[in-house]
Amino acid sequence: MSQMISEKELLEGILEIQKYFRGHQARCYYIELKRGTVALQSFIRGWLIRRCLNKGNNRLPGVEAMEDKRKLDWRNQETKDYIQVASSALPDLQRRLLRAETEMEQKEEENAVLRQKLQQFDEKWLQYEAKMKSMEKTWQDQLTSLQVGGRPFLPSPVGPSTAIL
Numbered sequence: 001m002s003q004m005i006s007e008k009e010l011l012e013g014i015l016e017i018q019k020y021f022r023g024h025q026a027r028c029y030y031i032e033l034k035r036g037t038v039a040l041q042s043f044i045r046g047w048l049i050r051r052c053l054n055k056g057n058n059r060l061p062g063v064e065a066m067e068d069k070r071k072l073d074w075r076n077q078e079t080k081d082y083i084q085v086a087s088s089a090l091p092d093l094q095r096r097l098l099r100a101e102t103e104m105e106q107k108e109e110e111n112a113v114l115r116q117k118l119q120q121f122d123e124k125w126l127q128y129e130a131k132m133k134s135m136e137k138t139w140q141d142q143l144t145s146l147q148v149g150g151r152p153f154l155p156s157p158v159g160p161s162t163a164i165l
Contacts (some may be wrong), residue, residue: 046100
């Protein structure tokens, strides 16, 4: 009876460990998915803002007009559509924008280099595959000719490259 109880406890322990491990896997997957989503959203927002700035729009998408709650002037149409930015913060914002744009250009250049390297690797891989297929066909032809000629194929003890023809 004690043997039966220990097996039952062992099974329950195993199930408990599996439960915690699966929960851990699900949490890790969720965190990675969330991180990727945030990165994608950030990239798209930056792209939209750069596109609007390149078109000459002064209004940025998704930015609401700032209104001072103490001085709510909803009757004046001109003041409602502009964002209030302190003049001291403007050079900092411009510097940050310039830095972000240069970093983006560097990343695009790095991506271009990586794409080029990948293309070169693919070309080398295709050449390697063609060479291997050619060698395999040659080997098959030699094997077939040896079998048709009536001589049994005896591989050399040194290796297949030194087989007697």
